[in-house]
Amino acid sequence: MGAITGNGTVFSWGTPSSETAVGQVVSVSGPSVSTATIDVTDIAGSEKTFIAGMVDGGEVSLEVSYDPATAATNHGVMTTALLAGTATDGWKITWSDGAHVSALGIVTSFSASAAIDDKVTASFTIKVTGPVTFAVS
Numbered sequence: 001m002g003a004i005t006g007n008g009t010v011f012s013w014g015t016p017s018s019e020t021a022v023g024q025v026v027s028v029s030g031p032s033v034s035t036a037t038i039d040v041t042d043i044a045g046s047e048k049t050f051i052a053g054m055v056d057g058g059e060v061s062l063e064v065s066y067d068p069a070t071a072a073t074n075h076g077v078m079t080t081a082l083l084a085g086t087a088t089d090g091w092k093i094t095w096s097d098g099a100h101v102s103a104l105g106i107v108t109s110f111s112a113s114a115a116i117d118d119k120v121t122a123s124f125t126i127k128v129t130g131p132v133t134f135a136v137s
Helices: 076-082
Strands: 008-016 023-028 036-039 050-056 057-064 091-095 100-113 121-135
Touching: 008 023, 008 076, 023 100, 036 121
Parallel strands: none
Antiparallel strands: 008 091, 023 057, 036 050, 057 121, 091 100, 100 121
């Protein structure tokens, strides 16, 4: 069974098809894609039956070593997108083997954390909007 390493994974954000890498990413997860189910059981049936509903791209979350003042990290751009409240941009996760997943998204949350003798970290959550594209390398 094959596997790939998480080392070398890149998260990018910005104009679709020309997203810019976000720096100092510690972890990324998602998208949490799911399909709604619609109950179509009739009264004569003996088991519940369902059909597929709409696909929800879910969310993507990432944790970064936070540095909003350094343009190369793109952290300030993502925070600005959240504060704008209406910005929909492209995002892309490229795994270490070159495969990737991408879609449009809206930054929906931001949380920073600081502790004694530790780095400042921040978490971003992005709500996926529209279709999600998976591509192998």
